[in-house]
Amino acid sequence: MTVENQNYIDINNLEIREKLLKHCRLKLGDIWTDKSNRHVIACGDATDLNFLKKIFENKEPAALAIHDPPYNLVMFKTREVSEFIKFCKKWIDNSNEFLSENSSLYIWLGADQRNHFKPLPEFMAMMSETEFMSRSFITMRNQRGYGTQKNWMAVRQELLYYTKGTPKFKVQYTDIPKILRGYYKEVAGVTTENMERSKSENIRSSNVWVDIQQVFYRMKENVNGCPAQKPLKAIERIILASSSEDETVLDFFGHSGTTIIAAEKNKRKSISVEIDPLYCEISIRRLEHFQKTGQAGWQNNNPFEKELKEIIGTEFVAA
Ligand SMILES: C[S@@+](CC[C@H](N)C(=O)[O-])C[C@H]1O[C@@H](n2cnc3c(N)ncnc32)[C@H](O)[C@@H]1O
Helix, strand or coil: CCCCCCCCCCCCCHHHHHHHHCCCCCCCCCEEECCCCCEEEEECCCCCHHHHHHHCCCCCCEEEEEECCCCCCCCCCCCCHHHHHHHHHHHHHHHHHHEEEEEEEEEEECCECCCCCECHHHHHHHHHCCCCEEEEEEEEEEEEEECCCCCCCEEEEEEEEEEECCCCCCCCEEEEECCCCCCCEEECCEEECHHHHCCCCEEECCCEECCCCCCCCCCCCCCCCCCCCCCHHHHHHHHHHHCCCCCEEEECCCCCCHHHHHHHHCCCEEEEEECCHHHHHHHHHHHHHHHHHCCCCCCCCCCCHHHHHHHHCCCCCCC
16 A cells, blocks of 8 residues: 555554454354345355355355465465465365356466566466366556566566356457557458457457556545455456356455455356455445445545544544
8 A cells, every 4th residue: 555545544453453353243164145145255264175165055156266366475474386386276176166067267366577477387387287278368457567677667467267168258348449440351252341340349358458447545446454456347357258147256365355346246146255354344344335335445435434433543534
């Protein structure tokens, strides 16, 4: 989070966190279902097969999984790459268990350019031993980069797309109008120009996404306290391409609950697993807030506004 956000308060500060935990509805092992009975938020470990079996009791398998695991980098504890890959193999096997015969699997993953792009190559090698088929290697461009004058600025986020069986795929379009004309091709004996052949006035979404804004505190969808939040538009794009209405979308690393909001907005069901009760509560509140107000986040405000006022005891406002 940048210092520009004057209202920001770190809800992961240990002392504040301790107090907020008392207001969290879920503890490890709990499973919550929303009032519409379409979204499940489960507090637990994505590698724990028995816990997942409980969540999926009497539920149909998911048509799509979108996972955004804690990378081996920066924010979370660093562990050896081999350990990280063993961890990944477990939740990949678990995904296989709860995905339908014809389904899609998307995984966001980092690549450390200072260390042989780990853990991306190791992850890809591990996936090649599973029954998932590789389909696309997508890069999303961040607006804010990092780097020095001595290297290319780093702005990319990697997204891997795999399938099991033969799931449907619906082409998606960006908001960027097509400007290139003049690609002639003969179709059924008639020479046509590319705009005539096109299904949309806009550019088709490819495996390089440059049209999605990275989340920051001025955006309505921002959820303060969730530093790893993915843009809603990116998750909606995946959901629209790789699932249909009323199908279930699975997310093993819920955090701010972006997948749940994207599912609700697009009439899908969702199952979200998250190990931290604080993030489970944030996801629950985010869904309830969306259902009540239509807002996907709190912008400069905070999901724990009321509690933080009490805890900190000032007129602050919630970051
Ligand atoms: C990178 S964030 C996901 C961000 C999410 N896509 C979003 O848009 O908000 C990863 C999350 O995984 C959670 N997590 C870490 N290990 C986990 C595990 N073994 N099982 C379930 N959740 C876990 C972390 O607490 C963190 O909230």
